[in-house]
Amino acid sequence: MKKFNVPIDYRSPLVSAIKNKRKQNDKLKKDFTPSLLDFGNVQIYLARHFGFCYGVENAIEISFKTVEDNPGKKIYLLSEMIHNPLVNNDLKKRGVDFLMDTKGNMIVPFSKLSAGDIVIVPAFGTTLQIEAQLKSIGIEIEKYDTTCPFVEKVWNRAEAIAKNNYSIVVHGKPQHEETRATFSHSAQNSPTVIVTDMTETIELAKFIKREKSVKDFYIEFAGKFSEGFNVEKDLQRIGVVNQTTMLASDTQAIADYLKNVMIEKYHLTENNIEERFADTRDTLCYATYENQSAVYGLLDTEADLAIVVGGYNSSNTSHLVELCEEKFPTYFIKSADEILNSKEIKHFNLHKKSIMDTISFLPEKKPVKILLTSGASCPDAVVEAVIRKLSSFFKGSKPIEDVMKEFV
Numbered sequence: 063m064k065k066f067n068v069p070i071d072y073r074s075p076l077v078s079a080i081k082n083k084r085k086q087n088d089k090l091k092k093d094f095t096p097s098l099l100d101f102g103n104v105q106i107y108l109a110r111h112f113g114f115c116y117g118v119e120n121a122i123e124i125s126f127k128t129v130e131d132n133p134g135k136k137i138y139l140l141s142e143m144i145h146n147p148l149v150n151n152d153l154k155k156r157g158v159d160f161l162m163d164t165k166g167n168m169i170v171p172f173s174k175l176s177a178g179d180i181v182i183v184p185a186f187g188t189t190l191q192i193e194a195q196l197k198s199i200g201i202e203i204e205k206y207d208t209t210c211p212f213v214e215k216v217w218n219r220a221e222a223i224a225k226n227n228y229s230i231v232v233h234g235k236p237q238h239e240e241t242r243a244t245f246s247h248s249a250q251n252s253p254t255v256i257v258t259d260m261t262e263t264i265e266l267a268k269f270i271k272r273e274k275s276v277k278d279f280y281i282e283f284a285g286k287f288s289e290g291f292n293v294e295k296d297l298q299r300i301g302v303v304n305q306t307t308m309l310a311s312d313t314q315a316i317a318d319y320l321k322n323v324m325i326e327k328y329h330l331t332e333n334n335i336e337e338r339f340a341d342t343r344d345t346l347c348y349a350t351y352e353n354q355s356a357v358y359g360l361l362d363t364e365a366d367l368a369i370v371v372g373g374y375n376s377s378n379t380s381h382l383v384e385l386c387e388e389k390f391p392t393y394f395i396k397s398a399d400e401i402l403n404s405k406e407i408k409h410f411n412l413h414k415k416s417i418m419d420t421i422s423f424l425p426e427k428k429p430v431k432i433l434l435t436s437g438a439s440c441p442d443a444v445v446e447a448v449i450r451k452l453s454s455f456f457k458g459s460k461p462i463e464d465v466m467k468e469f470v
């Protein structure tokens with residue numbers, strides 16, 4: 063895979079050594095068991111795959127290079143480039159302003175932009191409407207477009223399904239930049255509706271089966287269907303695509319459920335299901351697949367707790383947290399600073415959407431076994447800082463340099 067030029071501060075010699083060693087020993091990436099960092103009194107199990115993905119490194123390289131190559135020019139990012147506060151703040155410190163927040167609310171009105179300004183499109187891509195607005199101002203967005211190729215692949219898949227006269231069901235978070243962009247691209251080719259989860263999918267299926275009144279669709283799915291969506295006609299042939307960072311098992315379950323609904327409603331079989339349901343495999347990206355598979359590998363380990371590092375608004379990171387929570391006390395932190403001391407940790411509660419303090423997060427036993435991973439937008443240097451901090455709490459721990467020797 064292409065190597066990108068990202069600021070050295072984001073890299074970690076420790077993590078790079080571990081990743082390289084694992085790659086050498088497992089070129090086909092079939093082994094999802096974690097790497098053990100054995101400090102003695104604390105054992106840290108590091109996921110086989112975690113951290114910056116292709117799309118994030120590409121976006122970081124383009125953004126920092128754009129700043130370097132254009133001194134004196136006004137540079138904007140359409141919204142957060144990736145969902146990581148450290149990286150976004152670094153760009154802000156270099157004079158880059160954000161035009162919108164992550165929900166699409168304007169921070170700087172487009173009326174303040176002029177043709178000579180630079181606008182960087184983030185890795186999630188953007189909507190056709192925003193693209194058109196920026197182009198009408200004279201901004202050359204294609205020059206600074208960091209849209210991830212794996213997101214574009216979803217748009218292409220939706221287009222291919224649309225060409226065969228299927229409507230599109232997008233499994234994604236309606237407020238997420240990527241899903242808004244995918245929805246916009248899909249809606250230009252085919253009637254499109256978004257479902258967030260299985261609960262919404264079951265409700266959508268009731269409209270397919272004509273168990274609910276047509277008018278309820280427009281209330282229940284308000285803001286989630288394309289203009290002119292005809293619920294009676296447009297749910298007769300469907301295909302599913304998804305936001306690249308959803309939970310793989312959720313997307314699979316949603317696609318299987320809708321497929322069965324079509325089989326029952328139209329008395330079909332596996333042989334002729336394509337009459338009503340486009341046979342698409344999920345459109346998760348490789349990084350989501352690898353990072354989630356690596357968490358399943360972590361969960362097979364006997365441990366006391368799990369720590370997941372990443373931006374609180376990062377979709378891919380939050381799914382890693384959900385997986386870990388199924389088995390272990392799990393702490394979702396954005397940096398090592400949130401581990402306040404050996405007793406107290408500040409962490410994000412996904413379900414309450416609030417920051418919590420937990421006391422005595424480390425058990426009184428030896429060795430303490432900790433699972434550790436991070437999202438696709440989290441620099442490895444942040445993970446190394448977490449490892450250093452955790453190991454510092456255990457007197458008599460092996461120095462990190464000794465632990466590293468095994469991986470060099």
Ligand code: SF4
Binds near residue numbers: 185186211
């Ligand atoms: S998570 Fe996947 S789709 Fe998103 S930026 Fe990374 S590689 Fe691209």
